Amino acid sequence: MTAPTPLIAVAELAQLRLSDRPPVVLDVRWRLDEPDGLPAFRESHLPDAVYVSLDDELARHGDPGEGRHPLPDPGAFQASARRWGIDDGDTVVVYDDWQGFGSARAWWMLTDAGVDARVLDGGLAAWRSAGLPLSTGDPHTPEPGDVTLHPGHLRQLGIDEAAA
Structure with a gap:
């Protein structure tokens, strides 16, 4: 059995949003020059999307020696996921509007934690290009x-494995 693709097409997400159990949609906008994606979220986002702050919910503020975005404490990450409305068994779709950095991090963290997570192929631009509602x-x-x-x-x- 092969693992599902990490990507979901715009048309598939649009269809799933009409189902009895639509996916939880997370907007994870983050850019190095604009780390707070909330103003952009307010300008336009997928309907019913939940805004996720990469700096505050997908990372913790650690010692500079730990890197720019050390992983959050597992308990804090679970509390955030619950705040986003995720239930056991839900499918989660993440997207952003810049090179996939924010959505990739969210996908990786959620998938590692056992959640069925997908990245919207093409992000917000693909949704917008398809003429779907915002x-x-x-x-x-x-x-x-x-x-x-x-x-x-x-x-x-x-x-050590990476060095080898």
Whole structure:
């Protein structure tokens, strides 16, 4: 059995949004020159998308020796995922509007924690190009989810393995 592709096409997401159990959609906009994606989110986002702050929810503020975006504490990450409205068994679709950095990080962290996560192929630009509806304004706050995250689903490569 092969693992599902990490990408989801715009047309497939549009169809899934009409289903009895639509995916949780996360907007993970982040750029080095504009780390706060909330103003861009307010200008336009997928309907019912939940805004995720890469700096505050997909990373923690650590010692400079730990790098720019050290991973958050597992408990804090689970609390964020629940705040985003994710329940056990949900499919999650992540997107951004710049080179996929934010959405890739969210996909990797969620997939490693056992969540069925996908990245919107082409991001916000592809959704917009397809002429699909967009929303504006502040993020809505979904009902809290009950997801339990179990990190360790993806293979990890240690420093000695990378050196070899």
